[in-house]
Amino acid sequence: MNHPILMATLLLAPFVGFLINGLRYKRHSANLAGVIATTAVVISFISAILLVVDLVGLPPETRVISVKFFEWISVASLKINAGFVLDPVSAIMILVITGVGSLIHLFSIGYMHHDAGAAKYFAYLNLFLFNMLILVLGDSLPVMFVGWEGVGLCSYLLIGFWFTDDQKAAAGMKAFVTNRVGDAAFLLGMFILFLSFGTLTFSEINQLAPTDPTLAWMNPVTLGTLFLFIGATGKSAQIPLYVWLPDAMAGPTPVSALIHAATMVTAGVYMIVRLNPLFLAAPNTMMIIAIIGALTVLLGATIGMTQWDIKKVLAYSTVSQLGYMFLACGVGAFGAAMFHLMTHAFFKALMFLGSGSVIHAMHEEQDIRKMGGLKKYLPITHWTFFFGWVAIIGLPPFAGFFSKDEILAFAFFSPLGHEALWAVGALGATLTAFYMTRLMALTFWGKSRVPKDTHPHESPPTMSIPLIVLGVLSIVGGWIGIPHVIGAILPGHPENFLEHWLHHSIKPIPGLTPFDVTTEWVLMGVSVTLAICSAFVAYHMYVQAPQKPEKVAKAIGPVYKVIYNKYFVDEAYFAGIINPLVKASKGLWYYIDVNFIDKTTYVISDVVRGGGSLVRSLQNGNIQVYAMYISLGLVATLLFLLVR
Amino acid sequence: MLSTDLFTQIGLGHYLVLSALLFCCGMAGVLLRRNAIVLLMSIELMLNAVNVSFVAFSRYLGQQEGQIMVFFVMTIAAAEAAVGLALAVSIFKRFREVNIRYFEHLKG
């Protein structure tokens, strides 16, 4: 099959699914809707595989499949095609999206089977995938922006899926508006790039990107990348625009798995990787990205340690893990960012689905204080979740270990990196191990705190199969990117397959020297040891001595309170931006519109009316007064004639 | 410059000044009096003032047309007096007074 047709199938299959489910949204058969939607995504997945196979067949230097459907916008020098391009970077993305997407669709069939709006749900989910594929495959920034906003829109719809709940609807709106802030910056970034490069196509921008880094701040490259990065912070939940992601957990859990863990939130990372030559030319932006990434790692991890809602913990974990990806981008390790993006998609989707399974089993209970000891009720969920856990805390040889380790190594060795960044990353890994172990312990291990009237039960096969598949991927997913130091001692010396695959898509960091092997081993050992120790501490605290956490919390009282309340960032945004804005708007309306502009016009009309009534009073019907005017007129006339 | 000429040589100017004075008297009456009938009289006065100047011009310019005009004016004045008095009568019937202000009520 030729590429345009495959590409069209890849893109349009979910869209057709959306249309079918959207038009029969009133039918209440959840299973049929789920089957239709899942089929659509599977078709998409198959096309993706076929395309990637074709891509692999191409010589590495020209490994690009590009398809142009029609000219979208063409005004003067601005020419934007509805064009899509598949290269090694987007190949990873589409496989993850359609693959993980298929699994999550499958999971949703079981999860949503009792929901009256299932058809609508699947329609939205399909629409999301359609937009996500546009985002990933688009050959230019505006086309990417189409998907970029589209996924935000679907995220809005899915977060507010149970719209009768005011809070959930508000969470959806919060997500959209926060994303919009990022999108506005994204637009500005596009404008700057277009005006300095004259094009918005990725390939051309990357070609035109200056080869020597510029240190100026007001330089178009720095400004443009900076604005694009702000756009990415919106979509990928980084400081300062991360606030929407925890609230986004109001949506159905598979949505959190698909959109808010595996795919959409990684769009920012993907965009930066897409434009890596450009970002490399702007070291200032890179520095900011790395710092923001590192700070987000810490922020997400610390808040994650204190939350009681199973999904909120995972959400802050996602924020934190996304921070790792940005840290990687910031130090120039784009390959590592993509790697972590992929492994994170596996294990975080797994954990979200696992939490979905738990929530399903617990009849919509999300508070981990009311769980515990679920291991014996939900064996499959527990074991799959277990593999997700080992992957995320970075135990070798599971997926997270390789990707996180690569990021940390780059943070240490890259000329764009810094020892402090490595230290923050390692600290983050330690905290991750702590809060993840806490989550495991409180949910699955220890004594059961399940209320008496709840009877947890294992989920149906449609839900457990995706869990198992993702569990396996969490184990083996990291093996495609085994670092050289480890590969060297393994039998058969496996190559770093991922690095090889991305070789032509990613520009090497200028001035990068080969890693020092000993140091790398030491760094690896330190981070793994720290993670294991911290996991043991957490295990001890939450399983063996359950009264300890409270003591600790009391000991660090105020700090705990600040962290537990998420650093009061939401409150600060409300007090500092939103409420004043609403108040100011009301003031504008009341004082400027109603009282100033209108009153001014009234004054003008009053003056005119006053003049009119003045003239009217001259004409009062008294004949003698009229006669007086006549005589005065005569006087005036005569005076004029005489004086003249 | 008051020369004796002014008193001894009676010319057109004298008649015109006389006419003007009469006219102003009439106009003052129109403007100031409240009684409608006195008002009508003042109008007659003004018309007469005009007549004086017409006749004076007729005499000093040697044209008969001035006198014709006076003739017409007189007739019109008579007619006007008749109508005005009729109006005054109807006003009086209604208000027992002929104040000019009541003419406002003539409007529909």
Add this chain to the structure above:
Amino acid sequence: MLLSAVVFLPMLFALIVALWPNQRTLRPLALGFALIEFALSLGIFYYFDPSSSALQLVERYPWIERFGITYFFGIDGISLWLVILTTFLTPVALLGAWKSIEERVRGFLACVFILEAAMLGTFLAMDAVFFYLFWELSLVPMYFMIGIWGGARRIYATVKFFIFTMVGSVLMLVAIIYMMFLTAEAFGTMSASLLDFYRLDIPFISGQFLSPQTLMFSAFALAFAIKVPVFPLHTWLPDAHVEAPTPGSVILAGVMLKMGTYGFMRWVMPVFPEATVHYAWFFMLIGVIGIIYGALVAMVQPDIKKLVAYSSVSHMGYILIGLFALNEFGVTGGLYQMLNHGISTGALFLLVGMIYERTHSREISRYGGLAGVLPFFTIAFFIVTLSSIAVPMTNGFIGEFLILLGAFQANSVWGYFAVSGVVLGAVYMLWMFKRVFFGPQGELVKDEHHPLHDLSVREMFVLAPMIVLVFWMGLYPSFFLNYSKASLDHFVKNQAHYELAIQSGKEVAQ
């Protein structure tokens, strides 16, 4: 003859409708007439040459020869789509408000047709006096539409509307007359033809307000700015919209506001090139203020219709900065946004009218949870909302993207400020959407005595073309832009010495 037919046919329709004896067949008849008019206007495409920037289908006859006033119609890529928009929105508005007008239907329909004729004449007339005639004529039916069929405070609203717009137009008339004297000075014979105005070289002294060009620029600009409306002169708009009946709002927002921006494009920017360039910053400024101010004030409105009206202020601000960016992106985006705004705001007013017919309330706080009760209505409203907040793949995005790009190119400062409108637009629309459609059911929605009915077949027929257009214009803008491209190119490239040729061969007289 085509353009004359397009302009004057609605007048004939108005007469027929006004004299039509049968009350029951009145509405179908009017709808049929409006559709005939729409079909006729589509006939322009057959004769229109998209590759030429010249004035086409020209009809020009002397009218008052002593003053050089002519009967002069012509069309080019700038006015083409506005004409189509007008003839398209009229049947839509009629069908959309099938039931909302119950009294004096005959008079109302006649008003709609006269209004249509006046608006078409405004877009097509190329003679200043002729243009002014149509410009003022359009006020009269709108005045009656709001004043007779309007809401509770309709008299206040009509008087405000009328006085605001009249004040501007009167100054424009003075300027037109002055320009006619200038033509007499420059060319020997007096002329009111726009083409002669283009040829005039009006003295401009930079920085001096009392130079002739600046004065006349201000007079014209004021008239159009009130109509647009731009920031400090906008207060007539919310009142007029809130009081107007649904079709009145649709036409007012959909087409009449465009008369202002069209006026800028046709009568201000090419006629007074130096002043335009010199004062562009001012219009960018008030455009940006309009965007932000309109959005902020819209955010806190308690009345849906008022919210949509203020959103118009914000959107028209975009158009203004697009036009005064004076580059191809901005001007193209501005023209495109005029069409977008006509479609999306027109549809919004239709939808608000539909829900008003059901509940007789526009107060946002009394709604809530509508999505569960009226799914089709919700979907339609959501799509139009997306168009209004310029989500990609809808028409709004193309316009906003081009405008912002143009503004950014003209001066990045405006770009930075204007982009904030993207965020604020989402805020006010989605906040309203959330309060009306999401959350627990409000008092009006759960009222069991008056269960709400979802969209009827007629209403779907009204909304379907709008929604199709939203996506069509968003996905394949080239179709629309290709017809205007030549004219816009010409417009931007020759801004300093703009002249319009007359397409030869199809000329009728002179």
Add this chain to the structure above:
Amino acid sequence: MTPDVFLFWFLALTTVLAALGVIISANPIYSVLSLVMTMVGVAAIFVTLGAYFLAGVQLIVYAGAVLVLFVMVLMLFDLKHEIHAFTRGPVTGAIKIAAVGLLGGMIVGAIALSANSLMKTENNGIQTVIEGDSTKALGKLLFSQYLFGFEALGVLLLVVAVGAVALARAKGGTHAQH
């Protein structure tokens, strides 16, 4: 001082004083009597100007008919001395008097200024003045050249007579009190 001159000054003085009497006297009856005096004075001035016929008409029509009409109406109303003979309002009153005074002053001034040119025409005119009785010539002119106007006046008078009667008979106009 020739008798002509003396006559002029005497008549002018009498007439003006009588005219002032018309507007000043508070009792309308006195006003009418002053007006009669004025009319007679004007008639006498006509005589000094050689318009004998007009003088006669003036006496008959004004002093005889019109003023009798006035007197009759006043008698009918039985008006006494008026308390508010003049309009109220000191300001407008002042303006009115000022206007009249200015007007009179300016007319006189204008005549004085143009006295020279008037004198010229006077001298030219004197030769053409038809001395003696001009009544015959007047009659000829009236019944030949101005016949139409004359007849029209007749019709006018008829209409006025009918109208005046109709008006006077009407019961209080449209604002009838019953």
